[in-house]
Amino acid sequence: MTGERVRIALVLPDLLGTYGDRGNAIVLGQRLRWRGIGSELVTVLSSDDAVPEDCDLYLIGGGEDVAQVAAVRFLRRGGGLTRAVQRGVPVLGICGGLQVLGTTFVTGDGQRHEGLGLVDAATEPGRGRAIGEVTTQATLGGIGVLTGFENHLGRTVLGPGSHALGRVMRGTGNGHAEAEGAVSGHVVCTYLHGPVLARNPKLADLLLEWALGEPLEPLPDPPELTALRTERTRVHVRNRK
Amino acid sequence: MTDTTRETDGPSVDQTPAQREAPEQRTGQHRPPDQRRSTGQRWEVVPAPTRPPAERQRRLDLRSALAVNTGRMAASLSQRLGLGSGGMIGGRLALTLQPSLLERLATGRRVVMVTGTNGKTTTTQMVAEALRAQAPAVSNATGANMLDGHVAALMTKLDAPFAALEVDELHLAQVTERFEPAAILLLNLSRDQLDRVGEVRTVAASLRRALARAPGAQVVANRDDPNIVFAASGHPNVTWVSGGVRWRDDALNCPRCGAFIGDVDRDWRCQCGLARPAADWEVTDTGVLDAAGTHHELALALPGHVNRVNATFALAAALHLGGEEAPALARIRRISQAAGRYDTVRIGGRKVRLLLAKNPASWLEMLDLVSGNDEPLVLVVNSREADGYDVSWLWDVDFEMLRGRPVQVAGDRALDLAVRLRYAQVPATVASTVEVALGGTDGRVPDVIANYTAFRDVLARSRR
Numbered sequence: 228m229t230g231e232r233v234r235i236a237l238v239l240p241d242l243l244g245t246y247g248d249r250g251n252a253i254v255l256g257q258r259l260r261w262r263g264i265g266s267e268l269v270t271v272l273s274s275d276d277a278v279p280e281d282c283d284l285y286l287i288g289g290g291e292d293v294a295q296v297a298a299v300r301f302l303r304r305g306g307g308l309t310r311a312v313q314r315g316v317p318v319l320g321i322c323g324g325l326q327v328l329g330t331t332f333v334t335g336d337g338q339r340h341e342g343l344g345l346v347d348a349a350t351e352p353g354r355g356r357a358i359g360e361v362t363t364q365a366t367l368g369g370i371g372v373l374t375g376f377e378n379h380l381g382r383t384v385l386g387p388g389s390h391a392l393g394r395v396m397r398g399t400g401n402g403h404a405e406a407e408g409a410v411s412g413h414v415v416c417t418y419l420h421g422p423v424l425a426r427n428p429k430l431a432d433l434l435l436e437w438a439l440g441e442p443l444e445p446l447p448d449p450p451e452l453t454a455l456r457t458e459r460t461r462v463h464v465r466n467r468k
Numbered sequence: 469m470t471d472t473t474r475e476t477d478g479p480s481v482d483q484t485p486a487q488r489e490a491p492e493q494r495t496g497q498h499r500p501p502d503q504r505r506s507t508g509q510r511w512e513v514v515p516a517p518t519r520p521p522a523e524r525q526r527r528l529d530l531r532s533a534l535a536v537n538t539g540r541m542a543a544s545l546s547q548r549l550g551l552g553s554g555g556m557i558g559g560r561l562a563l564t565l566q567p568s569l570l571e572r573l574a575t576g577r578r579v580v581m582v583t584g585t586n587g588k589t590t591t592t593q594m595v596a597e598a599l600r601a602q603a604p605a606v607s608n609a610t611g612a613n614m615l616d617g618h619v620a621a622l623m624t625k626l627d628a629p630f631a632a633l634e635v636d637e638l639h640l641a642q643v644t645e646r647f648e649p650a651a652i653l654l655l656n657l658s659r660d661q662l663d664r665v666g667e668v669r670t671v672a673a674s675l676r677r678a679l680a681r682a683p684g685a686q687v688v689a690n691r692d693d694p695n696i697v698f699a700a701s702g703h704p705n706v707t708w709v710s711g712g713v714r715w716r717d718d719a720l721n722c723p724r725c726g727a728f729i730g731d732v733d734r735d736w737r738c739q740c741g742l743a744r745p746a747a748d749w750e751v752t753d754t755g756v757l758d759a760a761g762t763h764h765e766l767a768l769a770l771p772g773h774v775n776r777v778n779a780t781f782a783l784a785a786a787l788h789l790g791g792e793e794a795p796a797l798a799r800i801r802r803i804s805q806a807a808g809r810y811d812t813v814r815i816g817g818r819k820v821r822l823l824l825a826k827n828p829a830s831w832l833e834m835l836d837l838v839s840g841n842d843e844p845l846v847l848v849v850n851s852r853e854a855d856g857y858d859v860s861w862l863w864d865v866d867f868e869m870l871r872g873r874p875v876q877v878a879g880d881r882a883l884d885l886a887v888r889l890r891y892a893q894v895p896a897t898v899a900s901t902v903e904v905a906l907g908g909t910d911g912r913v914p915d916v917i918a919n920y921t922a923f924r925d926v927l928a929r930s931r932r
């Protein structure tokens with residue numbers, strides 16, 4: 228962390244920000260503010276030169292095929308993101324972000340593209356779109372149940388360099404071995420929208436602790452958030468497709 | 469459809485008998501633009517009809533006539549059985565019996581098609597009203613905006629020389645395959661139920677193809693929306709309306725080549741040549757400026773900047789179809805609701821104003837509209853099929869605009885909304901129903917902003 232303020236990078240919202248992904252940045256900034264810690268939102272657009280490497284946390288959302296391909300090209304430029312990851316800076320990749328940060332992904336036209344390789348995960352199109360509520364049991368300590376909404380065609384296979392973020396209790400997730408998401412060091416990827424950090428405050432705080440390099444004071448969940456998590460993880464909430 | 473009876477009532481405009489009489493038809497008669505646009509007067513004398521209203525007796529072939537009669541019977545039966553307005557089912561049946569019925573019913577009429585993500589229903593009603601200053605006009609006022617809805621509307625009055633038809637963005641191409649409208653209005657494009665409809669770019673490309681098949685139509689298009697500029701830019705007859713855009717996140721990159729555009733509020737020009745066109749009409753805080761710089765007061769009954777933009781589109785269309793500004797505007801001004809939008813109604817004994825917001829762009833418009841007052845506010849969000857099941861878009865909307873203002877929330881997704889508002893520092897109270905939420909407000913007339921199915925349900929339970 229540099230100076231007094233946590234620098235949160237919202238990476239390429241113009242290309243990868245289709246599903247309320249900006250919300251994850253709002254959640255992180257506000258959870259720091261509630262603890263009296265300042266933050267700065269650094270928006271990185273495709274018109275910029277490259278991703279700055281001096282941020283404390285990076286957020287990468289999802290988008291369509293063309294945007295994903297353009298995003299990979301941009302993210303590779305200058306190597307800033309890769310160097311930040313090597314320093315242990317946390318990165319959250321959502322949906323298309325997961326595919327872009329992985330080793331390879333295949334777009335709808337059958338083309339295979341190299342990802343950034345920051346998580347060991349390869350994605351190919353599945354037979355149908357996975358759309359609906361997802362519940363998983365997180366593999367990271369202390370996080371518990373994760374809840375979100377998925378909407379993706381890709382099916383992702385994890386390699387030995389990564390492990391799943393959660394085990395699927397409901398929904399599709401990666402579509403292989405009951406796994407959802409991919410984690411490698413402080414790079415966390417998931418198909419969960421919602422946005423994922425709004426629905427799962429413990430995951431938000433874990434990323435912030437990694438960014439700060441120190442434990443945070445716990446915040447009590449507001450009652451509507453507790454109720455929302457209960458509502459969304461209830462088994463009988465229908466998963467309409 | 470299980471809509472309320474109100475939606476079948478037609479426009480809520482008080483018409484004097486004189487206005488109901490159609491004056492001489494002026495179709496095709498275009499006055500020079502300076503005359504057309506420079507009048508400061510609100511009223512002008514409408515000449516008495518020199519001949520009966522130009523309503524031709526429509527001669528349909530036997531099969532079409534049969535289809536129309538059967539469709540009408542089905543519609544009236546469905547209405548009597550309380551199955552809704554019946555328009556859709558009648559149109560669908562008639563179209564099945566005569567697949568070319570739409571083009572047959574449109575032939576010889578001057579049809580205005582209205583499309584875009586937001587404002588279709590209200591603008592269509594404005595266009596219909598403005599045209600009625602000249603001659604009878606039919607319209608799909610219930611919002612049934614695909615081909616069967618168009619057939620249903622055109623069937624209602626075979627001899628009406630005008631039609632104002634709202635059309636779903638992805639269905640305009642099917643319309644221009646069948647006939648060439650007199651005018652096409654392109655309001656705006658933004659993300660809307662992404663898990664169902666598809667990308668904004670796909671819609672823009674579809675509109676562009678639709679316009680290519682209607683080279684003789686007059687296009688009225690929003691020059692501040694890059695996706696609309698892309699859709700309309702190849703067309704030979706475009707009138708550009710400048711209404712500004714509040715929602716920019718779908719217009720950061722060039723719709724043609726993908727290059728970064730950035731701030732769309734200025735005169736941008738992309739490397740590929742696509743550029744913001746000069747405005748023929750520019751909407752202001754009270755009215756609209758024409759190309760010559762003359763200001764026209766709009767003084768609408770409907771609230772907000774968004775409706776001044778809609779009214780400008782309607783006015784431009786009416787003028788292109790030979791209308792006079794003053795009588796057209798007089799009728800647009802009196803519209804006070806469109807299929808319940810902006811209507812003041814009673815719910816559970818409380819008087820409320822109903823506002824529809826169905827996607828991030830229209831939420832921004834409605835939040836802007838209510839930020840001008842401090843009336844009690846109730847927000848209702850559902851996530852049914854017609855709304856889209858994913859409510860992540862709540863985080864794309866700048867609810868921070870309401871910071872510090874107490875809000876009541878209801879609907880299927882009240883909890884998601886409450887969490888969003890918590891992070892926006894807006895104090896929110898979750899209620900189990902809209903009626904309960906209203907109980908939590910003070911005695912003034914609250915604004916109720918609801919998304920699509922939530923709005924429909926509230927409207928169905930309301931009384932005027």
Ligand SMILES: [Zn+2]
Nearest residue numbers: 722725738740
């Ligand atoms: Zn371009």
